[in-house]
Amino acid sequence: MPAVSRAKIMPNNSNVHDNPSPRPAEPDGSLTRIRTILLRLASALLLTCALLAQPAPNDAAQGEKLFRSHCAHCHGPRGEGGRGAVLATTAFRHAADEAALLRIIRRGIPGTEMPGTPFSDRQAQQTASFVRSLGRAAAETRPVPGDAARGRALYETKGNCAGCHTLSGRGQPVGPDLAGIGARTGAAYLREALLDPSKDVPAGFLQMRLTTSQGRRLTAVRINEDTFSLQVRDLSGNTHSFWKSELADIQKDFGKSPMPAYGSLLTPSEVDDLVAYMVSLR
Ligand code: HEC
Numbered sequence: 001m002p003a004v005s006r007a008k009i010m011p012n013n014s015n016v017h018d019n020p021s022p023r024p025a026e027p028d029g030s031l032t033r034i035r036t037i038l039l040r041l042a043s044a045l046l047l048t049c050a051l052l053a054q055p056a057p058n059d060a061a062q063g064e065k066l067f068r069s070h071c072a073h074c075h076g077p078r079g080e081g082g083r084g085a086v087l088a089t090t091a092f093r094h095a096a097d098e099a100a101l102l103r104i105i106r107r108g109i110p111g112t113e114m115p116g117t118p119f120s121d122r123q124a125q126q127t128a129s130f131v132r133s134l135g136r137a138a139a140e141t142r143p144v145p146g147d148a149a150r151g152r153a154l155y156e157t158k159g160n161c162a163g164c165h166t167l168s169g170r171g172q173p174v175g176p177d178l179a180g181i182g183a184r185t186g187a188a189y190l191r192e193a194l195l196d197p198s199k200d201v202p203a204g205f206l207q208m209r210l211t212t213s214q215g216r217r218l219t220a221v222r223i224n225e226d227t228f229s230l231q232v233r234d235l236s237g238n239t240h241s242f243w244k245s246e247l248a249d250i251q252k253d254f255g256k257s258p259m260p261a262y263g264s265l266l267t268p269s270e271v272d273d274l275v276a277y278m279v280s281l282r
């Protein structure tokens with residue numbers, strides 16, 4: 001800064017002396033002018049320093065932007081949870097402190113769907129502080145409507161969910177295991193999973209329709225496939241192995257789920273109850 005101020009004063013100073021005005025020199029006048037200039041420079045300097053002292057100008061905005069582009073599609077724009085965990089919380093299961101949070105953001109959580117993101121230190125910090133701000137805002141979020149105990153009963157009875165899902169070792173493994181689903185995902189995602197199961201089919205649950213060379217038909221979920229063979233699980237939970245040469249037809253229903261859309265099978269309040277039950281599975 002001093003170099004700049006001096007450079008600015010110099011030309012003004014020399015103007016004063018080079019001034020070809022016939023007026024007699026007024027030492028007091030030029031002194032006043034210099035003082036005014038110095039005062040202006042000083043206030044400009046103060047303003048600059050005040051601006052620099054503010055928390056790095058766009059950090060908060062930048063954190064939000066990074067979150068929207070890299071995280072919101074899984075965690076929800078306000079961290080309300082979705083395909084990924086609820087982040088609008090003050091206590092993370094995987095991140096006890098700031099260092100752990102930064103590590104999760106950059107490296108992901110091995111063995112889960114949480115990916116690492118190749119952020120710089122600065123970007124990771126900006127994102128982390130935005131994530132923290134979501135937790136502070138969490139107090140305002142509405143609790144999930146519905147009754148978890150009623151939802152649990154529906155799960156066993158009318159919903160027949162255990163016919164296709166395992167939970168605490170019970171049920172058939174046609175769909176994903178639902179243990180801890182409330183901690184891994186959010187209410188909006190779970191509601192959508194019930195009402196529109198085909199919208200977001202998790203990796204590893206490809207629905208297939210097979211016809212054997214004897215004309216037997218089977219709808220199933222793929223477990224394994226290679227060039228010559230195929231292992232599937234039917235909707236009763238039984239596994240089947242085929243040589244592809246034994247099959248007359250193989251249809252892969254990408255983006256289709258064997259799970260029924262429950263909007264037509266359950267009342268809206270029953271859907272609320274089931275969502276509340278799943279949210280409670282932590
Ligand atoms: C592909 C989806 C996906 C993306 C993208 C994603 N996450 Fe995740 N994240 C998850 C899932 C799923 C979990 C829960 C993992 C588990 O516990 O099984 C998770 C967990 C977390 C956790 C730990 C929560 C806890 O309670 O411990 C944090 C923090 C987190 N994510 C932050 C982020 C941030 C920040 C981004 C963006 C840079 C991001 N995630 C991007 C899916 C995602």
Ligand code: HEC
Nearest residue numbers: 159160161164174175176193197200201202205257258259
């Ligand atoms: C006919 C078998 C079947 C039935 C019955 C069924 N599901 Fe599913 N479900 C699946 C399959 C297969 C998937 C994976 C593909 C998808 O996401 O639709 C799935 C996915 C889900 C998911 C998403 C899981 C994730 O990790 O993303 C949830 C939540 C779920 N089911 C809950 C339920 C509940 C609650 C019931 C009972 C009301 C139920 N399901 C009944 C087969 C079934």
